Amino acid sequence: xxxxxxxxxxxxxxxxxxxxxxxxxxxxxxxxxxxxxxxxxxxxxxxxxxxxxxxxxxxxxxxxxxxxxxxxxxxxxxxxxxxxxxxxxxxxxxxxxxxxxxxxxxxxxxxxxxxxxxxxxxxxxxxxxxxxxxxxxxxxxxxxxxxxxxxxxxxxxxxxxxxxxxxxxxxxxxxxxxxxxxxxxxxxxxxxxxxxxxxxxxxxxxxxxxxxxxxxxxxxxxxxxxxxxxxxxxxxxxxxxxxxxxxxxxxxxxxxxxxxxxxxxxxxxxxxxxxxxxxxxxxxxxxxxxxxxxxxxxxxxxxxxx
Amino acid sequence: xxxxxxxxxxxxxxxxxxxxxxxxxxxxxxxxxxxxxxxxxxxxxxxxxxxxxxxxxxxxxxxxxxxxxxxxxxxxxxxxxxxxxxxxxxxxxxxxxxxxxxxxxxxxxxxxxxxxxxxxxxxxxxxxxxxxxxxxxxxxxxxxxxxxxxxxxxxxxxxxxxxxxxxxxxxxxxxxxxxxxxxxxxxxxxxxxxxxxxxxxxxxxxxxxxxxxxxxxxxxxxxxxxxxxxxxxxxxxxxxxxxxxxxxxxxxxxxxxxxxxxxxxxxxxxxxxxxxxxxxxxxxxxxxxxxxxxxxxxxxxxxxxxxxxxxxxxxxxxxxxxxxxxxxxxxxxxxxxxxxxxxxxx
Ligand SMILES: Nc1ncnc2c1ncn2[C@@H]1O[C@H](COP(=O)(O)OP(=O)(O)OP(=O)(O)O)[C@@H](O)[C@H]1O
Ligand SMILES: Nc1ncnc2c1ncn2[C@@H]1O[C@H](COP(=O)(O)OP(=O)(O)OP(=O)(O)O)[C@@H](O)[C@H]1O
Ligand SMILES: [Mg+2]
Ligand SMILES: [Mg+2]
Numbered sequence: 001x002x003x004x005x006x007x008x009x010x011x012x013x014x015x016x017x018x019x020x021x022x023x024x025x026x027x028x029x030x031x032x033x034x035x036x037x038x039x040x041x042x043x044x045x046x047x048x049x050x051x052x053x054x055x056x057x058x059x060x061x062x063x064x065x066x067x068x069x070x071x072x073x074x075x076x077x078x079x080x081x082x083x084x085x086x087x088x089x090x091x092x093x094x095x096x097x098x099x100x101x102x103x104x105x106x107x108x109x110x111x112x113x114x115x116x117x118x119x120x121x122x123x124x125x126x127x128x129x130x131x132x133x134x135x136x137x138x139x140x141x142x143x144x145x146x147x148x149x150x151x152x153x154x155x156x157x158x159x160x161x162x163x164x165x166x167x168x169x170x171x172x173x174x175x176x177x178x179x180x181x182x183x184x185x186x187x188x189x190x191x192x193x194x195x196x197x198x199x200x201x202x203x204x205x206x207x208x209x210x211x212x213x214x215x216x217x218x219x220x221x222x223x224x225x226x227x228x229x230x231x232x233x234x235x236x237x238x239x240x241x242x243x244x245x246x247x248x249x250x251x252x253x254x255x256x257x258x259x260x261x262x263x264x265x266x267x268x269x270x271x272x273x274x275x276x277x278x279x280x281x282x283x284x285x286x287x288x289x290x291x292x293x294x295x296x297x298x299x300x301x302x303x304x305x306x
Numbered sequence: 307x308x309x310x311x312x313x314x315x316x317x318x319x320x321x322x323x324x325x326x327x328x329x330x331x332x333x334x335x336x337x338x339x340x341x342x343x344x345x346x347x348x349x350x351x352x353x354x355x356x357x358x359x360x361x362x363x364x365x366x367x368x369x370x371x372x373x374x375x376x377x378x379x380x381x382x383x384x385x386x387x388x389x390x391x392x393x394x395x396x397x398x399x400x401x402x403x404x405x406x407x408x409x410x411x412x413x414x415x416x417x418x419x420x421x422x423x424x425x426x427x428x429x430x431x432x433x434x435x436x437x438x439x440x441x442x443x444x445x446x447x448x449x450x451x452x453x454x455x456x457x458x459x460x461x462x463x464x465x466x467x468x469x470x471x472x473x474x475x476x477x478x479x480x481x482x483x484x485x486x487x488x489x490x491x492x493x494x495x496x497x498x499x500x501x502x503x504x505x506x507x508x509x510x511x512x513x514x515x516x517x518x519x520x521x522x523x524x525x526x527x528x529x530x531x532x533x534x535x536x537x538x539x540x541x542x543x544x545x546x547x548x549x550x551x552x553x554x555x556x557x558x559x560x561x562x563x564x565x566x567x568x569x570x571x572x573x574x575x576x577x578x579x580x581x582x583x584x585x586x587x588x589x590x591x592x593x594x595x596x597x598x599x600x601x602x603x604x605x606x607x608x609x610x611x612x613x614x615x616x617x618x619x620x621x622x623x624x625x626x627x628x629x630x631x632x633x634x635x636x637x638x639x640x641x642x643x644x645x646x647x648x649x650x651x652x
Contacts, residue, residue, distance in 0.1 A: 016463065016471045023463050049475025049503045099474065099501070158359030158591060182474070185500045186416075188358045188530045189574040190587045215503050218576040245578055259504040263575060263642075266536035267557030271512040273505070281505075 003075070004037035004176060004209060005060065010069035012055050028052040028059070029233040030069075032291075037074070037176065040209045042199060044220045044241060046256070047230030053213045056230075057179050060211065061096050062087075073177075092122040095170035099182035101162040105154040111162070112150045115139075115169050122173035138168040141206070142198055160191035167198065171208075178202070181213045192216075196223050217260055221245045229253045232285045239298025249300045252281040314387065315492060315524050316346040316369070321382035321396070323368050326375075336594045338364035338377070340548035343621070346492075349522040351515070353539030353556070355532060355571060357591055361548040362528045363416050363496055369526065370413035370494045371395035371403040386411065388491055409439040412485040416496035416528070421481070422469040428480055429465030432487070439488045454487045455480075457513050459506055474501040482510060486517050493518070495527040499534065511538055532575050536560060541627065544568050547592040547602040550621060554628035564630040564638055566607050573641035601633065609634045 012028040029052075035043060045053045058064040059071055062078045071078040073094060082090075098104045105114060112135065119125050119134040136146035142164040154162055163183060170178055180199070184192040196219045202208040214220055220227060224241035229252065237250040248254045255277045261270075289303040323339040338361040346352045356362050367373050369384055384396040388410040393402060395411075415421055423431060432451050440447060452462045458479045469477055478501045485493060493514070499507045511534065518525050529535065535542050536556060543553035544567060552565035563569045570587055589606040592598055598605055604614040613633050621631040632638065 014471070016467050047503065049479075049501070049506050050473040051503075054473060160358045182501065186497065186530070188356070189532065189571065189576070191358055192530075193574070193576065215501075215507075217504065218578050218580070221578045222576055222581055255505055256503065257578070259508050260578065261504070261508065261531075261533035261537050263533050263536040263560055263572070266560035267555065268537075269515070270537055271508055271515065273508055278505075 002037045003034055004073070005033075005035040006070075006072045007031050007033045007056075007060065008070045008072075010056075010059065010066045010071060012052070012059060012064065013067045026233045027055040028066075031056060031235055033228065033235075033238070035177070035209055035211075037209075040176075040203050040207045041225035042203055042210045042212050042223050044212045044214065044224035044227035045230060046214060046217065046220055046227060048232065048252075049215075050232075051230040052233045053230055054181055057096075057181050057211065057213060061094055061179055062090060088122065092173035093175050094177045094179060095173065095175040097163075097167050097170050097178060097180040097183050099185060101154070101159060101166045101186070104166050105162065107154050109153075111152050111154060111157065111165050112146065115149075115165070115172065118169050118172045134172055135168075138171045139165070141171055141202070142168045143194070144168060160187045160195070163187060163191075163195060164198070167195070171202075175208065177209045177211070179211045179213075182215065183212075184219065185215065192219065199223060217245060217257065229256065231281070234289075234301065235291065236284075236301040237298065238291065239294075239296070243296055244298055249294070249298070251277065251284060255281045313348045314345045315348045315350075316387075316526075317383075317385045318342055318344050318369070319383045319385075321365075321368060321384060322380040323364060323373065323377055324380050325364075325377050334595060337548050337597065338594055339368060340594075340597075341382075342545075342548075342550050344543060344550055344553065346524050346526060348524060349518070351518060351525045351527070351538055351540050353535040353542045354526065354528045354545060355530065355535055355542060356545035357547075357587075358530075359591060359594075360545045361594070362545050364548075365545065366413075366494050366496055366526060366528055368396060370411065371398065371407075372413055372415070386492065408435055408485075408488050408490065410490055411492045412488070412490045412494070414481055414485045414493070414495040414498045422477060424469055426468075427465065428467055428469070428472075431480075432465065432484065435484055436487050451483075451487060454483055458483050459509060475503065475506060478502060479506070479510060482514070486514065489517060489521050489523070491521070491523045493523065493525045493527075495525065497529050498527060500529070500531070507534075514538075532560075532572055544571065547597050548594055549602065549631065550629075551603065551632070552630040554625070554630075558625070558628055560642070561640055563640055564624050564628065564635040565603075565632045566609050566634075566638055567603050569638055569641050601631070609637055 010028060010031040014025045014027055016023050016025055047053055059066055115135045116131055119131050123134055125131050125134055132146060139145050139149060144164055149165060184195050199210050200223050227241045227244060228235045228238040231252045237244055237253045248257050259273055284303060287303045289301045291299040292302045293299055321339055321342045325336040325338055327334045354362055364377060368379060379396045383394050385394045390410055393406060437447055460479055482498055499510055539556045541553060542556050542559045544551050546567050552568045559568060560572050587606055592602055600616045601614045601619050604610040619631045619633045621629045624630050624635055
């Protein structure tokens with residue numbers, strides 16, 4: 001097996017606030033995961049708001065350095081303390097897609113210009129024909145075309161089109177890995193499915209691996225190979241997506257699944273959660289624990305006796 | 307659900323609001339809100355859903371008196387009946403709007419986690435917006451804000467943080483806190499919980515409802531998440547191509563929709579445990595600069611007949627509190643039943 005991405009014993013600490021009321025936050029604690037380059041997969045991160053998902057993604061993208069531990073991509077340590085060329089080579093291989101397409105694009109810059117600058121930068125293309133070809137190729141992969149996009153500003157496109165354009169931009173350098181942080185949370189159900197199906201076909205047809213961060217358990221179930229569930233900086237459960245979601249074992253994972261709103265009682269105003277489940281999940285946050293292997297191949301955090 | 311009375315707090319009458327632009331001498335007009343008439347009652351939670359780019363944000367921006375050029379109100383009225391007096395926000399002066407903002411009417415913008423002032427600490431921002439309207443002493447104000455944040459599952463330390471030091475979902479909860487700490491009579495929210503995990507989302511929705519019920523205030527909120535509508539809203543309205551195409555009591559909208567677009571929307575929800583391909587809507591979203599003739603949904607509608615291509619269907623009463631704009635509403639079949647939905651979720 002050749003390793004595409006390896007995250008080993010990674011920790012990230014932040015200090016928040018000024019001189020008064022300073023507080024240390026363990027945003028990511030002892031994260032370990034490996035993606036293989038032989039078998040492209042959709043690797044999903046779900047979990048609590050503020051549990052470190054974006055921080056982990058930013059470290060994988062080299063936008064943030066771990067406080068300790070190591071992240072390597074194709075055998076090389078990910079770091080922003082490298083030369084410009086090396087940094088560019090890395091960025092071409094690991095591309096981000098951010099949550100809010102309206103933020104990702106500069107409102108005053110035409111969308112095609114943005115794609116063009118990506119093509120110039122990573123593919124070092126110069127001629128008009130080469131640039132157009134690269135842009136159109138990437139846009140075709142997401143069901144758009146250069147003809148549709150040319151000349152348009154971000155606000156002149158719908159949220160879903162813009163999100164597809166953002167994915168197309170990320171595909172221009174033909175990266176083996178995409179890191180998509182909540183790419184579907186702002187679009188309607190129909191577009192959500194078309195974007196999720198797009199990620200699936202990138203994996204199946206183009207061999208792209210995807211790290212998919214989401215709060216939507218249903219799409220996670222639908223497209224992921226493996227997933228991790230994070231709570232307050234720690235990975236508390238990890239394994240085959242369907243095995244975990246069909247039958248979550250960790251109390252926080254169970255709480256998560258139980259909290260998904262359903263439509264079966266539409267109109268009844270059901271918003272209650274089981275207080276015992278909440279209390280149990282919260283109590284575990286303070287206890288030291290470690291991931292242990294389970295017979296069905298998943299890993300679940302187990303805690304020392306209090 | 308909520309204690310809804312029959313008294314209206316908001317009346318929107320034939321509202322039209324367009325983006326009017328001029329590119330290199332060519333005028334272009336996007337008819338984002340194109341003739342919406344609706345009311346919201348005191349103590350009611352009204353949910354709005356619809357396709358991406360159908361005009362939902364534009365519509366509630368007008369309600370929130372938060373529009374800026376190139377968006378302009380072309381015609382119609384938006385009348386609120388607050389305890390402090392009546393106001394038509396589509397025609398009010400900036401100072402009249404300022405008077406009702408935050409205390410009577412508050413607005414949580416779409417993507418609002420990105421609108422917090424990046425160089426101002428959260429505590430300062432709370433002071434800027436809420437100190438005067440609340441009229442409390444310093445200590446009482448601080449205690450009130452901390453208690454409010456606690457209900458949103460945020461620790462008091464966030465008051466000391468800059469926005470970039472918080473996660474997306476934490477920032478989203480901060481903006482919900484800002485919009486609700488003064489307990490306004492009317493809250494307008496655009497995708498208020500999209501960045502939250504489902505556990506926190508449920509708690510935050512519960513909090514919004516608690517405040518709403520305590521104060522018998524009204525809430526209008528937009529979201530793509532139909533399961534949020536199912537559990538939050540008293541009534542749901544569906545916007546398609548700048549128009550309200552159906553509105554009705556929540557349960558009826560899910561299990562007895564009277565517009566083919568609504569039927570599609572409530573059926574497109576994926577569920578855990580389900581790996582079958584969901585039906586995507588055929589065809590392209592309508593172009594609001596040049597919308598289709600007749601019923602705007604006809605090019606994508608499985609029930610369309612000749613009449614639909616020519617004549618615009620009016621929004622007509624089809625049951626108590628239930629209106630739809632479809633020539634063939636009697637033939638619309640629900641794509642999900644309460645029974646089936648139950649089976650899939652189990
Ligand atoms: N630059 C920073 N300075 C200080 N603290 C930070 C910084 N960035 C993140 N944090 C903290 O790290 C923790 C994890 O944040 P992160 O953004 O990774 O969460 P997340 O899992 O992506 O949450 P969400 O689902 O809400 O987006 C939070 O407590 C946050 O306040
Ligand atoms: N500032 C603007 N200038 C020109 N057109 C705009 C502007 N803002 C929005 N539009 C257009 O108005 C239409 C309605 O947009 P709006 O943001 O109201 O949609 P929405 O229903 O809220 O969509 P979403 O679900 O993606 O948030 C779209 O066609 C959009 O491109
Ligand atoms: Mg995040
Ligand atoms: Mg919107």
